[in-house]
Amino acid sequence: MAERIAFRMNLNPGQTEQYRRRHDAIWPELVDLLKSSGISDYTIWLDPETDHLFATLVRADNHTMERLADAEIMGRWWSMMGDIMQANPDSSPVQVELIKMFELA
Template identity: 55%
Template sequence: MSERIAFRMKVHPGKVAEYTKRHDEIWPELSQALRDAGVSDYSIWHDPKTDELFATLVRTADHTMADLPKTEINKRWWKFMDDIMDYNDDGTPHVVELRQVFHLA
């Protein structure tokens, strides 16, 4: 069975157009790595008031998302994005996992 997860990140002020452009041109190898890890139906929204990004995705029960940070393509993408987003000291994007409190199917 699959599950939907949600999380938030933050884009630097004035950088949402660049963030959008880079995602419009997402590397095919990264898209494939996400799919191979069991990820689908991945969407990201921007709150213009706070510059927070809200993301949801669906992942398979046997997903391998935990292995994505170890892949070279993921490391390159994070490096590519670190000038326009909030990042942790270890070079990973600052991500806040969100807990689902309601769902209407």
């Protein structure tokens, strides 16, 4: 059964429009990689008071999300995004896993 997960990332102050522009022009090859990794229904929301990004996505039972970091295009995307959001030493975005507390199905 597919699983919905959620996580939080941190946008640098003043980078809202740049973040939106970059995602409006997301590379088709990156979209293909995400989808072929078993990811769907991926949505990112912004809390403008805190610059926190809240993301949810659905991943298939046979997802390969753990291998995304090995993909060259993922590394390029993370490097490009690293100047506008908090990033780890490997350029991946700092992510905080969120715990589901309630769901109305």
